[in-house]
Structures are given as C-alpha cells and as structure tokens.
Amino acid sequence: xxxxxxxxxxxxxxxxxxxxxxxxxxxxxxxxxxxxxxxxxxxxxxxxxxxxxxxxxxxxxxxxxxxxxxxxxxxxxxxxxxxxxxxxxxxxxxxxxxxxxxxxxxxxxxxxxxxxxxxxxxxxxxxxxxxxxxxxxxxxxxxxxxxxxxxxxxxxxxxxxxxxxxxxxxxxxxxxxxxxxxxxxxxxxxxxxxxxxxxxxxxxxxxxxxxxxxxxxxx
Amino acid sequence: xxxxxxxxxxxxxxxxxxxxxxxxxxxxxxxxxxxxxxxxxxxxxxxxxxxxxxxxxxxxxxxxxxxxxxxxxxxxxxxxxxxxxxxxxxxxxxxxxxxxxxxxxxxxxxxxxxxxxxxxxxxxxxxxxxxxxxxxxxxxxxxxxxxxxxxxxxxxxxxxxxxxxxxxxxxxxxxxxxxxxxxxxxxxxxxxxxxxxxxxxxxxxxxxxxxxxxxxxxxxxxxxxxxxxxxxxxxxxxxxxxxxxxxxxxxxxxxxxxxxxxxxxxxxxxxxxxxxxxxxxxxxxxxxxxxxxxxxxxxxxxxxxxxxxxxxxxxxxxxxxxxxxxxxxxxxxxxxxxxxxxxxxxxxxxxxxxxxxxxxxxxxxxxxxxxxxxxxxxxxxxxxxxxx
Numbered sequence: 001x002x003x004x005x006x007x008x009x010x011x012x013x014x015x016x017x018x019x020x021x022x023x024x025x026x027x028x029x030x031x032x033x034x035x036x037x038x039x040x041x042x043x044x045x046x047x048x049x050x051x052x053x054x055x056x057x058x059x060x061x062x063x064x065x066x067x068x069x070x071x072x073x074x075x076x077x078x079x080x081x082x083x084x085x086x087x088x089x090x091x092x093x094x095x096x097x098x099x100x101x102x103x104x105x106x107x108x109x110x111x112x113x114x115x116x117x118x119x120x121x122x123x124x125x126x127x128x129x130x131x132x133x134x135x136x137x138x139x140x141x142x143x144x145x146x147x148x149x150x151x152x153x154x155x156x157x158x159x160x161x162x163x164x165x166x167x168x169x170x171x172x173x174x175x176x177x178x179x180x181x182x183x184x185x186x187x188x189x190x191x192x193x194x195x196x197x198x199x200x201x202x203x204x205x206x207x208x209x210x211x212x213x214x215x216x217x218x219x
Numbered sequence: 220x221x222x223x224x225x226x227x228x229x230x231x232x233x234x235x236x237x238x239x240x241x242x243x244x245x246x247x248x249x250x251x252x253x254x255x256x257x258x259x260x261x262x263x264x265x266x267x268x269x270x271x272x273x274x275x276x277x278x279x280x281x282x283x284x285x286x287x288x289x290x291x292x293x294x295x296x297x298x299x300x301x302x303x304x305x306x307x308x309x310x311x312x313x314x315x316x317x318x319x320x321x322x323x324x325x326x327x328x329x330x331x332x333x334x335x336x337x338x339x340x341x342x343x344x345x346x347x348x349x350x351x352x353x354x355x356x357x358x359x360x361x362x363x364x365x366x367x368x369x370x371x372x373x374x375x376x377x378x379x380x381x382x383x384x385x386x387x388x389x390x391x392x393x394x395x396x397x398x399x400x401x402x403x404x405x406x407x408x409x410x411x412x413x414x415x416x417x418x419x420x421x422x423x424x425x426x427x428x429x430x431x432x433x434x435x436x437x438x439x440x441x442x443x444x445x446x447x448x449x450x451x452x453x454x455x456x457x458x459x460x461x462x463x464x465x466x467x468x469x470x471x472x473x474x475x476x477x478x479x480x481x482x483x484x485x486x487x488x489x490x491x492x493x494x495x496x497x498x499x500x501x502x503x504x505x506x507x508x509x510x511x512x513x514x515x516x517x518x519x520x521x522x523x524x525x526x527x528x529x530x531x532x533x534x535x536x537x538x539x540x541x542x543x544x545x546x547x548x549x550x551x552x553x554x555x556x557x558x559x560x561x562x563x564x565x566x567x568x569x570x571x572x573x574x575x576x577x578x579x580x581x582x583x584x585x586x587x588x589x590x591x592x593x594x595x596x597x598x599x600x601x602x603x604x605x606x607x
Binding site for chain 1 (some may be wrong): 372380407
C-alpha cells in the first residue's frame with residue numbers, strides 16, 4: 001500500500017507503534033475488552049481461530065483505510081451507516097473468499113464471519129482512529145488491532161484445542177496411547193471445549209498481562 | 220510439648236522481618252498458629268480477641284466432617300464387598316476404604332495447600348486456613364474411583380480460579396469444594412457420573428458378581444425404576460453407592476449437631492434447605508405426573524448429596540447469604556431447586572451441586588435486597604415519627 005505521500009517515512013517509529021501497541025498495552029481484547037463474543041465462540045479449535053484472526057485483520061485494515069480516505073466527505077450525522085456499508089461489503093467479500101477456498105473452516109465459523117460486521121473492535125477503530133487520521137496510519141492501525149485481536153484468539157485457541165481435544169491444527173499432539181480408551185490414564189478436558197472456559201482462559205491471560213504490566217491496573 | 224514450643228521460639232527470629240528466612244514469614248506463621256494458640260494480644264482499641272479464630276472454626280468443621288468421612292471409608296469397603304459378593308468384617312471394610320480414600324485426601328491437601336502457600340508467599344499475606352476444610356470436602360464429594368490426577372487438576376482449578384483470583388479466603392463467590400466437583404463434572408463427565416464410578420473397582424469390572432448394579436438411588440429414580448430404590452432405612456444409614464462422604468444422612472446429621480451447637484454452621488440455612496427440598500417434593504407429590512414425582516418427599520432428603528450439601532456446603536459462611544432473613548431465602552431456594560433439577564433434568568441426576576453454586580451467585584443479590592428493605596422500613600418509621 002504505497003498510497004501515502006507523507007514526508008515522514010512509511011514505517012517511522014510513530015507508525016510502527018500503531019502496529020505494536022495493540023499487541024500488548026492497547027490490546028483490543030485484553031485491555032479494551034472489545035470483541036469478546038467472537039473470541040469465545042471461535043476459539044475451540046486453532047484453525048478457525050487463525051482464519052478468523054486473518055479475516056478480522058483484513059476487514060479492520062481495509063475498512064480503516066477506506067473510511068479514512070472518505071473521512072472528509074462523510075456527513076457526520078450518517079457516518080455510522082456509511083461505516084456499516086463499508087464493513088459489510090468487506091465482510092461479504094471475506095465470507096465469499098472463505099467459502100471458495102476453505103469451505104470446511106467456513107462451515108465451522110458459520111455465522112461468526114457474518115458477525116464480524118458487529119465486532120466492536122472494527123467500529124471502535126473507525127470511530128476512534130480512522131475518522132481523524134490519514135489513510136496510511138489508519139491502515140496500520142487496522143492491521144495492528146486485527147493482529148492484537150488475532151494474537152489473543154490464537155493463544156486462547158491453542159490452549160483450548162490442546163487441552164480440550166489433545167490436538168493442534170487437527171494433528172494429534174498428546175500421544176494417543178495416553179488416553180483411557182487406549183489403556184492410558186489421560187482424558188481430554190471437556191470443559192475446555194465449552195465457551196465458559198474460553199472466558200476463564202481469557203481472564204487468566206488478562207491476569208498475567210496485568211501482573212507483568214502494572215500500568216494497566218485500574219485504581 | 221514444652222521443648223517443642225521452645226524450639227519454635229528459638230527459630231522464630233529467623234523468620235521475622237529482617238531475619239535470614241524472613242521471606243518465608245507467612246509459611247512459618249501458618250505452622251506456628253496451626254500448632255499453638257496464637258499469643259497475640261490486642262494493644263489498642265476495643266476489639267475482642269477470641270480463641271475462636273479462623274483456625275479453630277475450621278478445626279471444628281473438620282470434626283463435624285469426621286463422622287461422614289469415617290462412615291464413607293467403611294461404606295467404600297462395604298459396597299465393594301457387595302459388588303464381589305463376599306462379606307468382610309467391619310475392620311476389613313474400613314481398612315479397604317481407608318486405603319482407597321486416603322490418596323484422594325492427600326492429593327487434595329497437597330495440591331491445594333501448596334497453591335495456597337505459594338500465593339500467600341508471593342502476595343505477602345498470612346496463609347489462610349480456609350483450605351483445611353475445602354481440602355477435606357473435596358474428597359468427600361468425589362466418587363471413589365476418580366483418577367487422582369483429576370482431583371489434582373480440579374483442586375488447582377478451584378483454588379486458583381475459585382478463590383485466589385477473588386483475593387483468597389473470605390473473598391470467594393463460589394464454594395471452592397463444589398467448584399472442584401463441578402470442574403470434574405463438566406470436564407471429565409465419564410468419571411463422575413453414570414453407574415460405574417461409585418463403587419471401587421467397578422469400572423475395571425473384575426470379579427463383579429452378575430446382576431450387581433452400582434447405580435445410585437438417584438440414578439435409579441431418574442430411570443423411573445422406583446421399585447429398585449433402596450429402603451429409606453438403608454439410605455438414611457448410608458448403605459448405598461454414592462460420593463464418598465455423602466451417603467449416610469445419619470453421619471451428616473451428627474456433623475450438623477456439632478456445627479449447630481458450636482454455632483459454626485447456620486441452623487437457619489440447614490433448616491431452610493430441608494424446608495425448600497420438602498416443599499418442592501410435596502409440590503411434585505401433589506401433581507405426580509411421572510413416577511419420579513411420586514417419590515415421597517421425605518425420601519429426597521436422604522437420597523444423594525442433599526443432606527451433605529445442606530449441612531456442609533450451603534452453610535459455607537463465605538459464599539452464603541450474610542443477612543439473617545437472606546439466609547432463609549437462600550436456603551429455601553437451594554433446597555427447592557435441587558429437587559427441581561433432580562426431577563426434571565435427566566442429564567443431571569443430582570441437583571444439589573448446581574443449585575448451591577447457582578444460589579452462591581445470587582447470595583449477594585439477596586443480601587442487597589434484604590438490606591435495602593430494612594433501610595426502607597426504618598426510613599418509613601422515621602418519617603412516621605417525624606409526622607407525629
């Protein structure tokens with residue numbers, strides 16, 4: 001995306017920060033607590049979580065870019081509708097691409113791809129960032145927030161799939177001999193597959209993050 | 220004893236602030252106060268310092284659990300002899316059960332206490348004694364055949380997620396012991412439900428006599444095999460399969476008497492739980508649409524974990540309602556809903572655990588409205604007085 005014509009270099013320290021900050025101290029899920037719903041729903045397995053992460057990153061990045069380019073011509077009173085049209089168009093594109101190239105994952109994600117439209121992170125970034133910034137930083141901000149969302153999704157999904165199904169990306173990781181049905185002692189944790197455990201895993205991630213970074217602690 | 224006290228006093232300075240092992244102060248303090256009555260006195264203010272501190276409270280609770288635990292050990296052996304069609308002496312039964320139950324108790328204590336100590340150390344708190352009771356409650360509500368590593372995982376989950384994240388003993392929303400059971404119940408359902416897990420060795424299936432069923436009375440009732448439910452006498456005495464400590468209503472009632480006399484457990488909660496259960500049972504008796512609803516309401520009191528939950532779980536002073544009126548509401552709803560879940564939800568033969576956990580979540584709300592009602596009442600009275 002070489003669209004910007006700013007004098008400052010494309011990846012200046014300020015711009016890089018737009019990508020790195022959402023990964024940790026401004027993470028949309030663990031710090032802003034947005035987009036929780038889909039984080040609970042699609043993280044039972046690693047593969048849908050990765051696909052979901054990529055989809056959301058693409059949608060946030062491009063909707064941020066498009067809205068930022070249009071920001072001076074959108075009347076303030078109808079901006080939400082305009083934003084929704086842009087997001088919806090992108091989501092439908094993503095949905096169709098998923099259906100065409102990874103139909104099985106698309107089936108697993110079911111409505112949650114469509115529900116990216118209502119993902120608070122996207123609207124939040126449009127309102128908070130894209131409407132007041134140039135296209136290139138907006139694009140980077142979209143990528144950063146999408147990656148920040150995806151990072152948490154993948155961490156949660158990693159533990160849920162490993163402990164709940166004993167697999168990673170569908171490959172058996174915990175040796176099959178360990179299982180009770182094969183004469184071992186191990187059993188998959190059924191609770192990990194249920195949504196409550198996604199919330200608890202998320203809570204533990206937030207706990208670890210905040211005990212490492214004391215600035216995030218609320219008074 | 221005296222020399223031991225002298226030894227403790229001698230090594231004490233090492234653990235004080237600035238001492239060589241000062242970082243282990245809370246661990247040392249925990250052991251010292253566990254062994255001896257603390258000699259701390261109040262220096263200022265008008266606080267009353269009583270010998271009944273949290274440790275004594277917990278120890279009495281342990282005493283109250285003893286009958287249920289000892290009977291549970293014996294019953295493990297007894298049910299086993301039934302399944303292999305032999306008859307053993309009292310001590311053989313007891314010894315067999317003792318060896319089966321002891322590892323579960325040890326695992327629960329070791330895992331729970333090490334987490335508790337680790338958190339107390341890292342936060343610089345004193346070690347709280349809450350786990351003394353939790354650590355014994357967990358084995359008592361487990362099936363005897365539960366794999367030990369599951370007990371360890373569940374205990375760790377209950378202590379960390381159920382207690383430490385809220386700030387430790389006294390801050391937890393849910394009863395940690397029940398949380399451990401709920402964890403196993405949802406994570407490893409095959410090991411804590413069904414007909415095979417309640418009698419030692421039954422899931423292995425070796426040497427079991429023909430026609431022996433390890434189904435609990437509740438499972439039989441849920442399957443509408445009403446005629447196969449053991450007699451009320453057997454269920455009251457506890458000669459039935461079930462979780463280790465829950466079978467004998469008699470042993471539990473002895474515990475209840477200890478708790479009520481010492482004032483540790485709230486009699487209001489116990490009475491209202493039984494009241495709520497009987498009300499629900501009676502209601503179902505009146506309608507009696509299916510065979511399960513026809514079971515006389517008093518039989519519900521001696522089946523499954525109802526009595527155990529009412530006496531030892533619902534009365535948990537931390538997670539129950541704090542207001543006196545609230546206790547009645549809280550207890551009644553526990554009892555009522557436990558029977559409701561039992562009778563109407565075939566997936567969950569026992570509703571006690573779920574209904575207590577549910578009401579744990581609602582206890583603060585009940586308290587809030589009781590307090591608000593009291594404030595309103597008094598404001599009204601104040602207004603009346605002002606108008607006169």
